[in-house]
Amino acid sequence: MLSHLDPLTLARAQFGFTVAFHIIFPAFSIGLASYLAVLEALWLATGRQVFLDLFKYWIKIFAIAFAMGVVSGLVMSYQFGTNWSVFADKTGPILGPMMAYEVLSAFFLEAGFLGVMLFGLHRVGPRLHFLATLVVALGTCFSAFWILSVNSWMQTPQGFTINAQGQFVPQDWWAIVFNPSFPYRLVHMVLAAYLTTALVVGAVGAWHLLRDRRNPGARVMFSMAMWMIAVVAPLQIAAGDAHGLNTLEHQPAKVLAMEGHFQSHPDGAPLIVFGLPDQETGTVRYAVQIPKLSSLILKHDLNAPLPGLDTIPRENWPVVPVVFWSFRIMVGLGLAMLLLGLASLWARWRSKLYEWAPLHRFALVMGPTGFLAVLAGWVTTEVGRQPFTVYGMLRTSASASSLSAQAVGTSLVAFVLVYFAVFSAGVLYILRLMAKPPHPGEPGIQAGTPIRTAGITPDLAVDPDRVLQPAG
């Protein structure tokens, strides 16, 4: 049924689908790992039971989210070869080692500290356990470091030469790893992960406050999440702005597509708030615009000239409507998050943080918006990189494996079916856990539970009372 589509489009759809599913889980587990570390630190510092209860409440959810990240990650490590073999051949000498580091660091995490974090509190004592939690939180950031460095190099490649076989070969690893867009992207993504987690935690807290506003666990998690959103949402907007300026310097076509600037503006470009970009005619229909504001945002000067997409050859344009709209979705959600943060500050100031039901409903609705914003942001940056895989160096159309549409289409349908079946079940289990209110003496992960996240040190998952004598 998909055979009328060309294999390139199908391969892009497949990569987009599998990576979009994958990114949801790490975005959550990066933030949650840090949140768990903070909860445990507060418990150790204050001795208050509620922090331990919350730690045990969220670690059960963390275990499933982490597991689903691992499962969907397995597929990603083969997608480059199956569907993007020319890309894999050409970039392997540079991207391969960086991805190997990502795999090894994730591997190392699973090998040790994760098992201790999940099951070891009563085995190794609170201090050593806290160390394990910290290492896991750091380790998730480490994974993010490498994979974002890979992605950033594809956006702003440097530090390479091209050999006789047409491969990118490393010349300066430092320049490759710390390529120009990497620091901005890393900060923007890690903040996004924190914000996403805070929104989920806030929504779960709000849900339970709406049912019982005296639940101490719900109060503490809601308050913490609202502080986090109030602080991180403005920071994220600032980081996004800096990232955008960096993109304007290195990938102007992407920013112009985000802004919908087909035409050049020699004396101050307007900000197009909404409109319908038309790729064919190179115009934005029904544009609602504010004069000179785009130049103010991008150049910090009302009258600064801004060249448009008309200065860039048409065959190097990204698909403008997609980038234009995904960017607006991301920014719109970001502004809503800022509003939530400000509303919580106002409620706190009026001492009705735990009583003001409209705020709780707002926070509940905002629960999934972090994921949406992350996905919209990724669409903006990845579609905005088109029509290249390695920006300016390797075109997407020259990157794919020569496969028949049948092969790619069939596997795409299989992925869609399997992912929806499997991951819906996983998300359902997470939602069931969230639906239960946190309570004093919250149980941790049950011993004896076969759980994927146990990694290679599952011995800690075993209840010592149930260990029988080894035979022989």
Next chain:
Amino acid sequence: MGYSVDLTVVWAMIIAFALLAYVVMDGFDLGIGILFPVFRPGRERDTAMNSVAPVWDGNETWLVLGGGGLFAAFPLAYSIILPALYAPFMAMLLGLIFRGVAFEFRWRDPGHRAFWDVAFSAGSIVAALAQGIALGALLQGIPVEGRAYAGGWGDWLSPFSLLVGLGLVCGYALLGATWLVMRTDGALQQQARCLSVWFGAATLTAIALVSAATPFLGAAYWQRWLTMPNVLFTAQVPLLVVIAGYALFHQLRHGAERSPFLIALGLFFLSFVGLGISLFPDVIPTQVTIWEAASPASSQRFMLVGAAVLIPLILAYTSYAYWVFRGKVDAEGYH
């Protein structure tokens, strides 16, 4: 920017090691999945599952390391082999996802246990068959033009690749059955012993057929195996397989508990050595050698630093976990 001969061999060994580690370790837990329909629902299935529950996830991570390592150290091989074996690889990934989540959901969701049991078993069989077919298709040769795969998307399917696929399913089932002989007792152990005999016979037959067919697939195989003086060395491999096969049945008949599993591991090791003799120094038979496929020395060196530190640590953890979990299991839990 030169290519280093020694580093390339080192990386070939690391990836071969990761693959062997994957095959023997995930092999027995895939084997449990393959044998799963034979066991009675309830106690028997729970016991079989519990015997691998603590270790299976760590086992599977070697596959990620193998794939990632191949991409990094031999990008050309990675970019030719994966499109050539597209369908088997996709089937394997989907099979592994299904059986992976079945492990956990079967326990979390007892209401749908029957469904997750089928998912566990079907996923294991599909993954094992797909891996064997992929290996068979690689051995029978992959057409290459320039730096890309030049065949169709159904070329992997042949009587030979199917034979290797079935052989690997039998081999994994043998590993799973002998693992259960070692780790369980009572009626389940008896059943596993009986299954070990059947799948032992099937595995040895498959090894014999594949070995007999391989030299006819290409002149290079014939030359590497059957010309003097190579044959003096290579003949030891089938000889050892015959000895191992005899020892397997002998030990099973005399009620041994651990040695059948160790012998089954030995059979896999010997088959792996045989595979190495067939292929080396090619990574894609007669088309691409490991040196042609290698990434530059600077890439291989950059990565070796991390691998040299982390792989030994991972191995240490893995050994520790297996040590902790030695002994018998029952339906109540693993120990």
